Amino acid sequence: MHRIKYAPYKDKVQSAEKASLLIKNHHILGVSGFTKAGDSKAVLPKVAERALHEELKVTVLSGASLGYDTDANLAKNGALQKRMPFQADATLRKSINNHEVLYVDQHLGQTADMLQKIDSFKIDVAIIEAVSITEDGYIVPTTSVGNSPIFVEKADKVIIEVNTSFPESLAGIHDIKLLKKQPHREIIPILNSDTRIGDSFIKVNPEKVAAIVYTEIPDSPAVISAPDEKTEAISKHILSFLEKEVDEGRLTESLLPLQAGIGKTANAILSGFTNSRFKNLTMYSEVLQDSTFDLIDSGKLLFASASSITVTQSCSDKIFNDFEKYKSKLLLRPQNISNAAEVISRLGVIGINTAIEFDIYGNVNSTHITGTKMMNGIGGSGDFARNGYLSIFACPSMSKEGRISHIVPMVSHTDHTEHDVDVLVTEQGLADIRGLAPVERARVIIKNCVHPDYREQLLQYFEEAYQLGGHTPHILKNAFSWHEEFKAHGTMKMETFANTTV
Amino acid sequence: MHRIKYAPYKDKVQSAEKASLLIKNHHILGVSGFTKAGDSKAVLPKVAERALHEELKVTVLSGASLGYDTDANLAKNGALQKRMPFQADATLRKSINNHEVLYVDQHLGQTADMLQKIDSFKIDVAIIEAVSITEDGYIVPTTSVGNSPIFVEKADKVIIEVNTSFPESLAGIHDIKLLKKQPHREIIPILNSDTRIGDSFIKVNPEKVAAIVYTEIPDSPAVISAPDEKTEAISKHILSFLEKEVDEGRLTESLLPLQAGIGKTANAILSGFTNSRFKNLTMYSEVLQDSTFDLIDSGKLLFASASSITVTQSCSDKIFNDFEKYKSKLLLRPQNISNAAEVISRLGVIGINTAIEFDIYGNVNSTHITGTKMMNGIGGSGDFARNGYLSIFACPSMSKEGRISHIVPMVSHTDHTEHDVDVLVTEQGLADIRGLAPVERARVIIKNCVHPDYREQLLQYFEEAYQLGGHTPHILKNAFSWHEEFKAHGTMKMETFANTTV
Numbered sequence A, B: 001m002h003r004i005k006y007a008p009y010k011d012k013v014q015s016a017e018k019a020s021l022l023i024k025n026h027h028i029l030g031v032s033g034f035t036k037a038g039d040s041k042a043v044l045p046k047v048a049e050r051a052l053h054e055e056l057k058v059t060v061l062s063g064a065s066l067g068y069d070t071d072a073n074l075a076k077n078g079a080l081q082k083r084m085p086f087q088a089d090a091t092l093r094k095s096i097n098n099h100e101v102l103y104v105d106q107h108l109g110q111t112a113d114m115l116q117k118i119d120s121f122k123i124d125v126a127i128i129e130a131v132s133i134t135e136d137g138y139i140v141p142t143t144s145v146g147n148s149p150i151f152v153e154k155a156d157k158v159i160i161e162v163n164t165s166f167p168e169s170l171a172g173i174h175d176i177k178l179l180k181k182q183p184h185r186e187i188i189p190i191l192n193s194d195t196r197i198g199d200s201f202i203k204v205n206p207e208k209v210a211a212i213v214y215t216e217i218p219d220s221p222a223v224i225s226a227p228d229e230k231t232e233a234i235s236k237h238i239l240s241f242l243e244k245e246v247d248e249g250r251l252t253e254s255l256l257p258l259q260a261g262i263g264k265t266a267n268a269i270l271s272g273f274t275n276s277r278f279k280n281l282t283m284y285s286e287v288l289q290d291s292t293f294d295l296i297d298s299g300k301l302l303f304a305s306a307s308s309i310t311v312t313q314s315c316s317d318k319i320f321n322d323f324e325k326y327k328s329k330l331l332l333r334p335q336n337i338s339n340a341a342e343v344i345s346r347l348g349v350i351g352i353n354t355a356i357e358f359d360i361y362g363n364v365n366s367t368h369i370t371g372t373k374m375m376n377g378i379g380g381s382g383d384f385a386r387n388g389y390l391s392i393f394a395c396p397s398m399s400k401e402g403r404i405s406h407i408v409p410m411v412s413h414t415d416h417t418e419h420d421v422d423v424l425v426t427e428q429g430l431a432d433i434r435g436l437a438p439v440e441r442a443r444v445i446i447k448n449c450v451h452p453d454y455r456e457q458l459l460q461y462f463e464e465a466y467q468l469g470g471h472t473p474h475i476l477k478n479a480f481s482w483h484e485e486f487k488a489h490g491t492m493k494m495e496t497f498a499n500t501t502v
């Protein structure tokens, strides 16, 4: 019980099962958790369980995706009315695409603001994971901060899950500040990744704390596939591009703070920095993956600010067995600060994110397969792409044995517009489209990024459209023909081109 | 000559014709001017003239659109290689859509940053309109600031056009600050529309000033059609919506700083505030139109910050005949500050912009007719829509005697994504789509915003798509069928629906 330093809470300790009874049908929940880190591992799973036997449908707001099978079980058991602002679970995804769950896919930096602006998401219960509780009854979060501060502020009742699987020494890496609603919104005075502006705990009115539950379940570990030929090629193209920026005097060898998305590609790109000439790097990102800690180990990375730490089992063991080594180099912030337009633009973050597909004019789809089916969500990619110093999007040129080209005539859903994308890269090469008109962009994207199997086919689309005129040449009736072809015949390769591949 | 208070400049005074010879083939020009206000009226027109007789092709960067026929003549005479970041001229538009001129359509808040990041637009000559020149040789701009400070900073040579048609008392309304490149970027410490953070002039190294030209040509006046039934209905819907926000305690009667786009609709909406119950209003916008001054006259508007003043002849006469009345209520700023994400989000600006079309899921097209032909450009609409407290887009439900529906199944070009749009409004009604999933948005948009002539047709598209499943239901092969129908048969009304209209 020594993790709870506020005596009046001690008789609120109860089982997860009992605490879960605070959650009623039609409730709106605000839960901790960001890309699997620091999520509710005791109470929220019980909500899913209860929904098997009783009428229990709730709206769940989180930081980002949750760990284990929590989202899957909530969806499978019919416990979800609405889910936001992000998810990355195969079962939930299916429920969303079947219209069984309503999903609101939001810029991760904007959910907290939304809660201040509209009343439709009055939080009934917040469920927040903590590593400990301070003398004043305040919450020290675990491996993520996410939207927890605003959930706690807005909630009628708060359930705290004290997780003893994390070392108590996690306390101190959080930097928590609640921003006031406009017109009282403050300057966010962050001038460097390591500027500390808030408290190391989440303030809460102790009277709202309705239950405290102990758990010792660790975060579900990230699973990251090792870099492969393609992701390594992508990483090399980006490093060469950045080296040129340095050689020509536009950036220094410490670049500007880096942000990288999640997944294999992002991790591989970041890992590439280990053996680069860059030094004294910093990160101002939303998620820290294994590569961040490798970069710290190699002495390349001085400091990393984010909203969560999402790492593999072996990386987790490494960090938490020697946490003092990393502690002074890390800050975890609420996601409306890690992803704040104000800070990202001031610091000049270099944002590197992954695309589902992009088009010849530089528009990017991050969310929808074939324009209709939700994959995960936009996450923070838009916060960084719009406001950063450089907005880089990467993906392989082809997938599924070449049946999908990730570069298409027109994206089937737009998450990042032509106005917000600076650099596009595949294993084939990189296109720097800054300052280019659409037709100039098309030529460099087709030349540098497209797989040779699709180059001629794409060029033909472009040249035909070009003949028809228009600032952004398109043939509307064929703009999605590649997607339709894939649906109809399982490949984007057109008949007439199928045998002309190199 | 008393407008030039720096003696060494006096022998640089010359004719526009002579000054224009400083501009050579392939030069890159940075020119003052923002939505017709404060543009070059002497030298740049001479460049267009010269291009009739000699090989002279230049790249022109401005604040936004230019006045008179300058853009038209540059285009017509083949003087333009590339144009950015905005234009609104029928002749230039044609040249852009014919691929005679390359056009880069950019967020107006981001051009200055781009110039600090890449070298491809090294400014050879800046041409800046001034109302006077200070004792230190610094430039006092006229009715706009635009990108002039960064152009002057980056230019090899500077030409100043001293325009005696404006009263010298304009001096004092400008608030100029150059932001440093990252990692040295400063906080922009604006806490209210009226916070002053810089100088009232543009600093320039006098050695770069290569020529000074006198003109007395006034700004070309704005021409705004009077409000009509539709724009008045739109205005009413917005006012009722804002009243409800106040009644339910989410906003106060002074709302939050307003931004409004240009044109008839925006002007009508803003005019609507004159007879509203709102009071002590402020504006943090990019352009000030007639309605701003009417609101000041009526005592409703306390202060307006923007990057330009673009008004009709009669409004111009009113303002400049009694400028002291307005002076203390105005500030003109560089457009990377009037449109800064940092300030717009801190202040919580209510952004009201006009759409070319929007779709049932809340994506907005601000720029392209039928997906290919550039109209004007995105302007600052994205800066405000992404970062403001409320992002409102308005347009009529139909145009061209009902042959065009402005609400379509899928926008033919995306400038503002579903993640960035809060409220959509036509003369039919208003849809508040905050916190809604795509299928919820579709239902409220079809019900509230679509003209009855198109409602059934649009509902049918949605219902058919819904049957196919997917988070964002679409039938890709029909997504642009309305646009194709319009191209083929001059109307978006489908055969089967043509006779079912109410």
Ligand SMILES: CC(C)(COP(=O)(O)OP(=O)(O)OC[C@H]1O[C@@H](n2cnc3c(N)ncnc32)[C@H](O)[C@@H]1OP(=O)(O)O)[C@@H](O)C(=O)NCCC(=O)NCCS
Pocket: A260, A261, A262, A263, A264, A265, A286, A287, A353, A354, A355, A356, A357, A366, A367, A369, A370, A375, A376, A377, A378, A379, A380, A381, A399, A400, A404, A405, A406
């Ligand atoms: C875009 C995103 C889905 C890519 O993730 P990833 O793990 O690198 O991608 P993968 O290549 O494994 O693709 C995931 C799946 O989508 C499929 N897919 C990807 N692009 C596709 C396309 N254009 N058409 C059809 N399927 C596609 C892949 O084939 C794969 O399917 P599989 O699981 O059946 O093999 C992911 O980065 C994402 O969700 N991004 C948005 C959020 C974000 O950017 N956050 C930023 C900060 S965290």
Ligand SMILES: CC(C)(COP(=O)(O)OP(=O)(O)OC[C@H]1O[C@@H](n2cnc3c(N)ncnc32)[C@H](O)[C@@H]1OP(=O)(O)O)[C@@H](O)C(=O)NCCC(=O)NCCS
Pocket: B260, B261, B262, B263, B264, B265, B286, B287, B353, B354, B355, B356, B357, B366, B367, B369, B370, B375, B376, B377, B378, B379, B380, B381, B399, B400, B404, B405, B406
């Ligand atoms: C969107 C925008 C073009 C609307 O301007 P407006 O003057 O209110 O619009 P109008 O209704 O007069 O439309 C302009 C023309 O485009 C045509 N048009 C508009 N929407 C159309 C559509 N969906 N399909 C075909 N034509 C369309 C109109 O019919 C009209 O044509 P006409 O001149 O032949 O009559 C204008 O607001 C704009 O350029 N916005 C982008 C920039 C911006 O938002 N800046 C914000 C801050 S200044």
